[in-house]
Amino acid sequence: MWPIIQIELFKIYKRPRTYIAFGAIAALILVIQMGLKIDGEAYAAFLMKDINDTLTVDGKVLNGYLICYILLQLLLVHVPLLVALIAADMLSGEANLGTLRLLFTTPYSRTQWVLAKFVAASLYTILLLIWLAFLALFLSMWIFGTDDLFLMKSNYVVLIQEQDVFWRYLGAFVFASFSLLTVAALGFLMSSLANNSIGPIVATISAIVFFTILSTLNIPLFNVVKPYLFTTHMNNWKEFFDIQVNESNDAITGSILNVAKIKNSILVLTVHIGLFVGASIWIMKKKDILS
């Protein structure tokens, strides 16, 4: 199957649309970094204004680690939309171009083609995430330096020592890859249902918005299904930044408060990926290629 994966990767590489997502992420991150570089101290003061009387933080609050956290909070909501641009076009775009019949009259089976396309879309998604990590983490570390990570959660603060932060980002990016691959798989499923490019992209984005709202609403009826919705779990990369404390309320280095929650989220997302890709294969195998 490697030759057809290579072909799919080559097509992604040659398509102008591929680079929109890379360009959008770079532009957003660089603009935010520039803004924080110029006016970061005022922003940090604004963040700290409510706790300045009760807590004194030594060192540099606005460091590369905090910038990366701010960027991830902002971008990991929007990156799925960029992933949908490519993933939701993988099958329907070919149907729209009429090239699906070129592919499906080769000796490779439809299952092989669908899997190859999903592997290619997944590699694209991971490359996008690596690009995001490079700009948001490494570039921020280079521009702003590193220090302890000070996070203000809704009703508590978290202080993670500098040497205990980097691996958490690695974990968060690995987790984010599961979230984005779920979006890619959903886009793929939508793509298998249509013969045009725009419909599946819009449908994927709409589905993400719809399920995100369901995941966010605190209504008893929806609470039953919430644990099974992929959108409930997509943002749980933040769990890597909740840390256990000992009896004296000191942070335990190297700990994560709720490892089980992360494991459960990865399981739910993986099951969704499997279901979405499996359904795509089933649909494409049954489909008459009329375009």
Add this chain to the structure above:
Amino acid sequence: MSMSVIKVQALSKTFGALKAVDQLSFEVEAGQVYGFLGQNGSGKSTTIRMLLSLIHPSEGKIEIFGKSLIGHRSAILEQIGAVIERPDLYPYLTAQEHLTLFAKLRKQKISAAKIEATLSQVGLLARAHDKVQTYSLGMKQRLGIGIALLHDPALIILDEPTNGLDPQGIADIRQLIKSLSKDQGKTVLVSSHLLSEIEQIATHILIIHQGKKMAEGPTSSLLDPNKTIVQIKTLDDQDAKQKLMDSAYRANILERSEGLYLSIPKLDIPGLNTFLVASNIALLSLESKNSLEDYFLQLTSTY
């Protein structure tokens, strides 16, 4: 005995209430150039797509190279090259890139020299490194044919291969198909709306209408001078028809929704003319129609 390259038995395809292909059976033997004729919507493309496993048949059996398409799809498609309707390609890739990519999909190694030779064969060598989005429809069609021929297939299926080509391009494709069959022994299944093209290249013809087989046979037999179709135009067709019904020509009258047609040997036309004049039929014209197009139109217009 010739081997059947394609054997189709009682093939049907239904889309909702529409029966696109209805109990179609035919055989294509090795080395034939098999012309597949039908009006738009007659079921030609649906049949071709079923042969290529793009559409799932509702009923019937397809055997290619003596093997059932179900169960041997991969091995069968390895030996087929096809252009289906429009030459749809990737606009952001060049001709060279297209051929390089599709070369990777075949079991046998296809060399760079073979890719270059194919580009040359379809007349795209000079534009090999230009993106397809800059190509004319004819150039895209030729590239599609290049992709179909790249792996040296035993069976070539061409659906409307002369679409968008200029007269020279059409002549080139005609020559190419003849050469593939005659010089290389390839089997070619070709459909076209240009019936005159089919008439010039096909050794066998299948005519399909509303999903059903109307006629099939060697081109020479369908165009047999002994089966010349004659159209008679008179001032009073009813009277003329009645007089013919009462004569020895009764068995030669063809039932048509409009006009008066007879199927008679070419050498009998003067005798028919004499009979019409002797019978005081006010004759306006007597025209023999022995081209495939006339045959095709007459055959399909009665249904």
